[in-house]
Amino acid sequence: MKPVAFDYAAAKDVASATLLLTEAADEAKPIAGGQSLGAMLNLRLARPTVLVDISRAADMRTTEDEGDAILYGAAVTHAEIEDGVVPDATPGWLAAVARGIAYRAVRNRGTIGGSLAHADPAADWVNVLTALGAEVVLARKGSSRTVALPEFFTGPFATVLANGEVISGVRVRKPTRTARWGYWKFCLKVGDFAKASAAVLLDPERNETRVLLGAIERPPLLLTDPSTVLDARGALADVVKQALPFLSEESHALHVAALRRALVMARSGGERAA
Numbered sequence: 001m002k003p004v005a006f007d008y009a010a011a012k013d014v015a016s017a018t019l020l021l022t023e024a025a026d027e028a029k030p031i032a033g034g035q036s037l038g039a040m041l042n043l044r045l046a047r048p049t050v051l052v053d054i055s056r057a058a059d060m061r062t063t064e065d066e067g068d069a070i071l072y073g074a075a076v077t078h079a080e081i082e083d084g085v086v087p088d089a090t091p092g093w094l095a096a097v098a099r100g101i102a103y104r105a106v107r108n109r110g111t112i113g114g115s116l117a118h119a120d121p122a123a124d125w126v127n128v129l130t131a132l133g134a135e136v137v138l139a140r141k142g143s144s145r146t147v148a149l150p151e152f153f154t155g156p157f158a159t160v161l162a163n164g165e166v167i168s169g170v171r172v173r174k175p176t177r178t179a180r181w182g183y184w185k186f187c188l189k190v191g192d193f194a195k196a197s198a199a200v201l202l203d204p205e206r207n208e209t210r211v212l213l214g215a216i217e218r219p220p221l222l223l224t225d226p227s228t229v230l231d232a233r234g235a236l237a238d239v240v241k242q243a244l245p246f247l248s249e250e251s252h253a254l255h256v257a258a259l260r261r262a263l264v265m266a267r268s269g270g271e272r273a274a
Contacts, residue, residue, distance in 0.1 A: 016057070017057055065087065113170060135149065150222060185197035196251060196258045
């Protein structure tokens with residue numbers, strides 16, 4: 001199939017993007033890499049009358065070091081993170097995750113903001129950035145707001161983005177020097193979406209522990225009591241069962257294995273594997 005007819009407008013910056021989106025009301029959609037939206041257009045799952053191209057918006061292609069965090073423009077690509085073209089807020093963790101996203105052709109075009117806006121529950125950035133405590137900066141005509149990722153995702157492929165609003169940036173906190181990290185995902189083949197994923201962040205200087213279960217056909221889940229995973233008060237299988245009672249037996253087994261591997265990696269100071 002081919003998309004329905006639409007008009008095209010290129011935004012030069014965030015201000016012009018929000019103006020164009022506001023003028024078209026709910027008939028417009030922003031597009032950057034188009035790796036997800038392009039397929040939806042062709043299948044006519046999305047039928048905008050106007051596409052607002054933000055891929056070359058100057059202030060969405062930059063990064064800003066804020067001291068304790070780095071603010072990434074929403075149009076920064078996966079490949080730019082993978083290749084170190086932009087700074088890594090972590091000790092290489094983001095680059096390692098980017099390297100495992102789909103295929104290089106996708107990484108060359110796909111953007112960090114676009115991935116979060118699409119909100120696929122199996123997507124790497126959706127899960128990894130939630131586990132790292134990242135925030136999104138949302139802009140609309142004349143104003144902006146900052147939203148933590150657990151509040152940003154409202155369901156599978158659903159977010160709090162309002163009409164005329166766009167992700168302008170993604171803020172990723174820098175972990176402390178002694179922080180440790182693990183991320184593991186299961187895919188049927190290279191480049192496929194994850195069938196199960198888990199992430200563990202151990203940051204003793206901040207007294208912060210974050211344990212996440214992802215690829216669960218809904219927004220990722222941060223365990224409310226991650227200590228149950230760390231101090232062996234409960235078997236991992238029981239922890240996952242209690243947190244995600246709706247999983248099938250097969251999916252439960254994959255998530256338990258993903259959590260176990262992410263935990264081992266975090267404790268050993270590893271980065272990521274898939």
